[in-house]
Amino acid sequence: MKNLIFLIGIFFLTNVLLAQQASIDSKAPDFKLKDSYGKEYSLNEFKGKTVVLEWINYDCPFVKKHYDSKNMQQLQEKYTQKGVVWLAICSSAKGKQGHFTNDEINKRSKEHGAKFTAYLIDEDGTVGKMYGAKTTPHMFIINSDGKLVYAGAIDDIKSTDKEDVKKANNYVSKALDEILSGKEVSTKTTTPYGCSVKY
Amino acid sequence: MIKNLFGIILIFSQAIVHPKTFVELSLYKADSKTYICLNFTIENGWHLYWLNSGDTGIPTEITWNLPDGIEISDELWPIPKAFEVDGLVSYGYENNASIFYEIIFKDYSEIHNKDITCKINSLICKDICIPFDTVITFNLSNLKSRFNQNELKDLLNNQFPNKEHSLELFGKIEGDKVLLEIKNNSENETIESFSFFPFENGIFKNVLANEFYKELESYLIKIEFDPFRTHIPEKLEGILILFYSENNSRIKKSFEISVPLKYY
Structure with a gap:
C-alpha cells in the first residue's frame, strides 16, 4: 500500500513538473518574481495582455549589442506604448556574471534608458529553467490568451556587432506586429544566440 | 579522404588574434592535393565554438580572401568537445584546434609571394565570453612547418571524424x-x-x-x-x-x- 501511494505521488509530481515546462502553443507557466524595486509580479496578473519575456545579463556582450545600439530600448518603448507588457528577467545566480544589487540594476537600467515594464530577479533560476532559457538574450512572447507563441532569438544575425542590428530581421518585432494586427505568429521558434544564462 | 594526408610539411606562419588565443597557418601536400591548416592555440580554461555552438555561444566563422588563381574548400572541422555548464551543453575546442582546408590552384609555383587573408569571427569563453573579430594576412612564402609526419598522422587519425564507414x-x-x-x-x-x-x-x-x-x-x-x-x-x-x-x-x-x- 505504501509503495502504491509512493508511485501515485511520483506520477503526480512528474505531471506537475511537466505541466510547468513551457512549450509552444501551450499555456505559459505562471510565475511570481520580485523586481529590482522589491515589487512582486506574477504572469497571471497580465491576463488578456501580450507579454514579452526578455532574458537579460547587462554584462553579456550580446546583450550589450542590443542595449548599446538602443535596439532593445526602442522595441520596449514601441511595444509597451501599444499595451504590451515587457518583463526583463535575470536568472544569474549570486556571484555570477550579470547578478547585481538592486541599486546597481536600477542605476544601469537608468543609464541605458531601459523602457521595460519591470526587471525581474530570478536568482535561483527557477523561472529560467521552467521556460528553457539558454542564452542572454533569449526572447519569449505570450499572447493575450496566455499561450506561448514565440521562443527564440531576438534577430537573425548571430554577432556582437552593433552595426548588424540595422541589417538583421528582428523576429520579436515581426511576431509582435502580427499579434497586434490579429494575425497568427508566422515564425514561432528560432534558435537563440548569446551568452549562457549564468544559472 | 583527409586521413590519407600524411604529406610533406611545407610552410607555416602565426598571428595573435586575441590575448587568449593565437593562430598558426601551415601547408601540407599529399598526392596531388594541397591542404592548409589553421591551428588555434587557446589559453587554458578557455574555449572556442564549433560550427554548431550548441545551447550557447556562436559558431566560429572563418572567411578567406584569396588572390586570383587560388581557391579553398569548406572547413574540415576536427571533432569538438561537449561542454556542460549549469545544464547547458555547448560544442567547441579547448587548448588546441586544427581546421583544415583543401587549397586549389592552377600552378603550385605561383602560390609563393602571394598573400591570403582570413577573417575570424568568434567568441572565446570561460565563465564569461569575449567576442573577437580579426583579419589576418599570411604571406605564403613566409610559412614554415608545424607538425612532423607522426604528429600529423596522429592528429588526423584521432581528431577528425571518418567520412567513410561501414556502419x-x-x-x-x-x-x-x-x-x-x-x-x-x-x-x-x-x-x-x-x-x-x-x-x-x-x-x-x-x-x-x-x-x-x-x-x-x-x-x-x-x-x-x-x-x-x-x-x-x-x-x-x-x-x-x-x-x-x-x-x-x-x-x-x-x-x-x-x-x-x-x-x-
Whole structure:
C-alpha cells in the first residue's frame, strides 16, 4: 500500500513538473518574481495582455549589442506604448556574471534608458529553467490568451556587432506586429544566440 | 579522404588574434592535393565554438580572401568537445584546434609571394565570453612547418571524424525523439557509450552522451528533439562518437553520418 501511494505521488509530481515546462502553443507557466524595486509580479496578473519575456545579463556582450545600439530600448518603448507588457528577467545566480544589487540594476537600467515594464530577479533560476532559457538574450512572447507563441532569438544575425542590428530581421518585432494586427505568429521558434544564462 | 594526408610539411606562419588565443597557418601536400591548416592555440580554461555552438555561444566563422588563381574548400572541422555548464551543453575546442582546408590552384609555383587573408569571427569563453573579430594576412612564402609526419598522422587519425564507414544505420522519428539504430556486426565490440553532435543547431537537445539500449543485435540510441525545435529534418546529420571496449582497451571512434529519417 505504501509503495502504491509512493508511485501515485511520483506520477503526480512528474505531471506537475511537466505541466510547468513551457512549450509552444501551450499555456505559459505562471510565475511570481520580485523586481529590482522589491515589487512582486506574477504572469497571471497580465491576463488578456501580450507579454514579452526578455532574458537579460547587462554584462553579456550580446546583450550589450542590443542595449548599446538602443535596439532593445526602442522595441520596449514601441511595444509597451501599444499595451504590451515587457518583463526583463535575470536568472544569474549570486556571484555570477550579470547578478547585481538592486541599486546597481536600477542605476544601469537608468543609464541605458531601459523602457521595460519591470526587471525581474530570478536568482535561483527557477523561472529560467521552467521556460528553457539558454542564452542572454533569449526572447519569449505570450499572447493575450496566455499561450506561448514565440521562443527564440531576438534577430537573425548571430554577432556582437552593433552595426548588424540595422541589417538583421528582428523576429520579436515581426511576431509582435502580427499579434497586434490579429494575425497568427508566422515564425514561432528560432534558435537563440548569446551568452549562457549564468544559472 | 583527409586521413590519407600524411604529406610533406611545407610552410607555416602565426598571428595573435586575441590575448587568449593565437593562430598558426601551415601547408601540407599529399598526392596531388594541397591542404592548409589553421591551428588555434587557446589559453587554458578557455574555449572556442564549433560550427554548431550548441545551447550557447556562436559558431566560429572563418572567411578567406584569396588572390586570383587560388581557391579553398569548406572547413574540415576536427571533432569538438561537449561542454556542460549549469545544464547547458555547448560544442567547441579547448587548448588546441586544427581546421583544415583543401587549397586549389592552377600552378603550385605561383602560390609563393602571394598573400591570403582570413577573417575570424568568434567568441572565446570561460565563465564569461569575449567576442573577437580579426583579419589576418599570411604571406605564403613566409610559412614554415608545424607538425612532423607522426604528429600529423596522429592528429588526423584521432581528431577528425571518418567520412567513410561501414556502419549499418537506420533512423526513425518516434514522438519527441529520433531512434538511431546501429547494427552491431562485430562480436568483439561492446559499445559503452554514444555521443551525437548534430551539425545543425536548434533541432536536437544538446547532450554530453546519448541514452541507448541494446535490442538483439542492434544498439538503439535516443536523440531527443529540442522542445523549441525550428523544424523536423529529413536526415540526421552530424558526428557520431562511439566508445567501446576491445581486448580490454577503451577505444573512441567517430563518424560523420547522414541518415534519412522515417516516421515510425
